[in-house]
Amino acid sequence: MKILKITTNYFMMLFMACVFVLGFANMHCVEAADLYTPTNYWNDDKNYPLAFAQNGVSRYVDLSSAKIIEQKENVEENSKTTVFAYDVIMVNGDITTKFSYKTMIRFINDEFYIASARANGDGWFQLSDRSFDQPQYNATLILADYFGVDK
Incomplete structure (x- = not known):
């Protein structure tokens, strides 16, 4: 009975590891789609499109700072990379805070990847369109659309 339990636990752990690895492998890239379209603007000013809002806190891209x-293109790889610098205004009630970011979008064939510069300036980390990364991810798509950057 103990061997059966150990074997079952082993296979369950192996199965979960496979699910995690396959899920992670599929999360690293996004197939090309329409770029992000803002649904709102700060004080109806088209210079500040909404990148993300949650729990009463909104983050707007400051297009005047962008x-x-x-910008690099690699014909052999069929890739195009663009790096943006910009500010985001976070609005929480009457409190506004400005943050500066550097992000990049890289188109390879029919897919694109979005990354953010590490705070210490040592490389990049890939962003996802989910959870904590979503405001910067959306802001990068807004900027790609604003500057007409595509594959």
Whole structure:
């Protein structure tokens, strides 16, 4: 009975590991789709599109601060990479806070990847369109659309 329990636990752990690995492997890229379309603007000002809102806190991209700081194309890889620098205004009731970001979008064939610069300036980390990453992810799509960057 003890061997059966150990074997069952082993196979369950192996199964869960496979599910995690396959899920993680599929999460690293996003197939090309329409770029993000803002549904709202701060004080109806088109210069501040809404990137994300949750629990009464809204994050708006400041398009007047946005700039492309690097752009590369690699014909052999069929890839195009653009790096943006921009500010986001976080609005929580009467309190506004400004944050500065550097993100990149990379198109490879029919997929794209979005990454954010590490705070210590040492490389990039990939963003997801879920949870904590979603505000920067959406902001990067807004900027790609604003500057006409696509594959």
